[in-house]
Amino acid sequence: MPPALLAIACLLAITLGYSGLCALSPLGTCRKCRGFGFAMTIDRRGCLKRGKHCRRCDGHGKRIRFGRWLYNHAVRIHHAGTR
Template structure:
């Protein structure tokens, strides 16, 4: 039994820490372009050059975190239901 309680306490701590991160910094770097906003390619000499605009983040380099997206969606549904 103490092992289960310890596991639940650890999961609760991780969840609260992630909620704090989502509240404090709702945007994270885009995983596709690593926050550059564009794909990096190389020219024929091997030097890096700017590629196309990232389609996932639309060239911003940032994305909404999953936890913040869930919170935004839940609050939008709640507001729509109370009016």
């Protein structure tokens, strides 16, 4: 099997896998707060405590995946263009 064909097959498998992940689970954990919904801070004694509300995920701990965002954006454009 030629290396170019193998590379194309690997990219196709990765693309299909990610699109399947976005279809089955459109929300992923927030990378900033790691799914807590708030930042963890350390107080003076060295103990962990709840910090500020996460602005990136609005405190939910989940964010929409980039692939799902692209899909939703494309659907909105298509819907607006075919009205």
